[in-house]
Amino acid sequence: MYDDTRQTEVETLITVRDARLHYRVGGALSAMVGGGGTVKAVDGVSFTLKRGESVGLLGESGCGKTSMGRLLVKLEEATAGELLFDGADIGALEGDDLRKFRTRAQLIFQNPFDSFNPRYTIRQSMVEPLTNARIASEEWEDRIIAALELVRLPEPQQYLDRYPHQLSGGQLQRVVMARALILQPDFVVADEPVSMLDVSVRAGVLNVFRDVRDRLGLTAIYISHDLALVRYVCERTIVMYLGRIMEDGPTEAIVRDPLHPYTQALVAAVPVPDPGQSHEPLPIGRGAPDPRNPPSGCVFRDRCPKAFDRCASEVPQVQQVGDRRLACHLFDPT
Numbered sequence: 001m002y003d004d005t006r007q008t009e010v011e012t013l014i015t016v017r018d019a020r021l022h023y024r025v026g027g028a029l030s031a032m033v034g035g036g037g038t039v040k041a042v043d044g045v046s047f048t049l050k051r052g053e054s055v056g057l058l059g060e061s062g063c064g065k066t067s068m069g070r071l072l073v074k075l076e077e078a079t080a081g082e083l084l085f086d087g088a089d090i091g092a093l094e095g096d097d098l099r100k101f102r103t104r105a106q107l108i109f110q111n112p113f114d115s116f117n118p119r120y121t122i123r124q125s126m127v128e129p130l131t132n133a134r135i136a137s138e139e140w141e142d143r144i145i146a147a148l149e150l151v152r153l154p155e156p157q158q159y160l161d162r163y164p165h166q167l168s169g170g171q172l173q174r175v176v177m178a179r180a181l182i183l184q185p186d187f188v189v190a191d192e193p194v195s196m197l198d199v200s201v202r203a204g205v206l207n208v209f210r211d212v213r214d215r216l217g218l219t220a221i222y223i224s225h226d227l228a229l230v231r232y233v234c235e236r237t238i239v240m241y242l243g244r245i246m247e248d249g250p251t252e253a254i255v256r257d258p259l260h261p262y263t264q265a266l267v268a269a270v271p272v273p274d275p276g277q278s279h280e281p282l283p284i285g286r287g288a289p290d291p292r293n294p295p296s297g298c299v300f301r302d303r304c305p306k307a308f309d310r311c312a313s314e315v316p317q318v319q320q321v322g323d324r325r326l327a328c329h330l331f332d333p334t
Contacts, residue, residue, distance in 0.1 A: 014049040019081035037292030041067035043243035056230035064243040106180040112172035147178040170201035249324035
């Protein structure tokens with residue numbers, strides 16, 4: 001059964017210091033994208049997560065949010081920097097320490113249809129993480145049923161011998177969530193978990209995610225390009241662009257009073273359900289530049305309507321501005 005008791009005191013669970021993840025583009029891939037080079041998917045990112053905190057990673061496609069999430073669960077190795085989980089260096093984990101980490105940190109994948117071996121039944125797919133964590137086989141059935149009940153799948157026994165294609169997208173995404181939770185982790189990264197689902201079932205899956213997170217006291221990263229979804233799920237939001245943090249702060253404050261020009265553009269792009277209310281998108285120019293050749297200085301400057309000379313020559317450093325962390329020369333007193 002699931003233990004609902006978690007540590008309630010505020011403490012840091014995850015620390016990220018100057019994390020970098022750079023990809024060298026070459027071979028067949030370079031031909032596909034028009035030449036070689038280095039993609040700085042994550043470039044000098046620093047932040048902390050408190051135990052029990054829910055944080056959204058927000059930005060356009062290619063901003064580095066998924067790469068950051070994969071670093072946090074050790075599905076990628078950092079090029080440089082430091083990532084700590086409960087004080088332990090994630091990059092140095094191996095053997096039994098790595099196996100224990102895998103039980104405490106889990107990823108909820110974006111596409112439920114690509115998350116399972118189509119030849120495995122739901123039971124077989126749910127057993128895999130239990131086997132990897134060396135959980136006694138006598139516990140498997142109870143754990144599987146408890147996990148499926150946790151994500152509100154009625155009469156969970158009926159799903160165990162079905163194959164993935166026999167479930168709807170919403171049902172399958174709940175199974176994805178259950179599989180991530182079956183080891184009772186402390187931390188989950190949810191990578192756009194409803195983006196592949198019909199609009200009609202998204203709210204139900206999001207409600208399950210919020211309920212489970214609150215019930216278990218999970219620390220969570222929710223990755224999305226949709227500000228409305230992040231607002232619904234997360235108390236804090238980190239806005240990323242071309243591998244860097246642009247703004248970091250309380251979600252409601254960011255939505256109501258965005259400070260960074262990029263955040264302002266994201267907020268302005270959210271549709272308003274009132275036809276009588278003026279809500280014009282901000283003019284931020286063309287799409288994001290080639291990530292192999294980002295602009296000098298501030299990576300957002302060539303799309304920023306407020307850019308000035310300093311933006312081209314100097315990379316803005318993340319600094320505290322009230323309840324936010326910002327990387328913008330407009331807020332740098334020097």
